Amino acid sequence: MLRFTQDFVLTVQTREFAEEYTLTLTIEPLPGATDLEIWPIVDASTGYIVGGTDNAGNWLPAEAALAPLDAGLLMQAYDDYFLQDLVTARVNPQQSPVCAQPLAAIDGEPELGEALLISGRWNSMPRLPFYGVSPEPYVSIVRAELLAAGLVDPVVNIESVTLVDLEGDGIDETIVVAQHVDVSNPAVAEDDYVLVLLRKIVNGAVVNLPLHADFYASANDLTYPSQYALQMVRDLNGDGVLDIVLRGERYEGRSLEIFSVDGDNSYLALRADCQP
Structure with a gap:
């Protein structure tokens, strides 16, 4: 969550020559609130507000995760591996008349498939899974x-x-x-x-x-x-x-x-x- 800058030295080498380049990479936190006490989780395909977590890692039910979404919250849309998009989600003003599950709306209604929207600013995939293993x-x-x-x-x-x-x-x-x-x-x-x-x-x-x-x-x-x-x-x-x-x-x-x-x-x- 801290802003930092790191320099990388890249060497391009062929049979005739070798040349070095310096790449400066600056990593910054996502824009938007970074001091939240509650981090909501939203399912893009259904609009379900699944719940959330607090800064101690405790799981919170959906009803406890609504407040950060009231004014719109920038969230990361992930598929099984990759970041698809950054989107703004908010509590849907039109809740389902038949389901008790709280729902979110996504600004612009982008096509996100079955992505999961995550608001936490930590690395959510520190280790890679291996899908498609032989059964x-x-x-x-x-x-x-x-x-x-x-x-x-x-x-x-x-x-x-x-x-x-x-x-x-x-x-x-x-x-x-x-x-x-x-x-x-x-x-x-x-x-x-x-x-x-x-x-x-x-x-x-x-x-x-x-x-x-x-x-x-x-x-x-x-x-x-x-x-x-x-x-x-x-x-x-x-x-x-x-x-x-x-x-x-x-x-x-x-x-x-x-x-x-x-x-x-x-x-x-x-x-x-x-x-x-």
């Missing part, structure tokens, strides 16, 4: 979890595997999203499931921490299951630990969840959903 080594692990949960003949469908050092200890955690469910209707079939696993090493042993574990041993027409996708991992409260952002979908509904990791525990820090 093959995890098929037997997922199958064992499904059979242990009482499913008889489940179809192992792993949708994503991500490696990332969440805590900065030099050891990668693994996030596995596996599911076999149809959210285009409220029904589930026999042996359907939704499983989101965080695999990490604790005291030298690999443990599975389920972020979501929904198993359906029998069919039901009115279950309204949810399915999930890993949207990104980012440090959203400034504690140096990367948090896990999941996007959820169900029949006529969407959600966004932020999970935090603390040692051998994981917990749901914030959740935004459309609940009448």
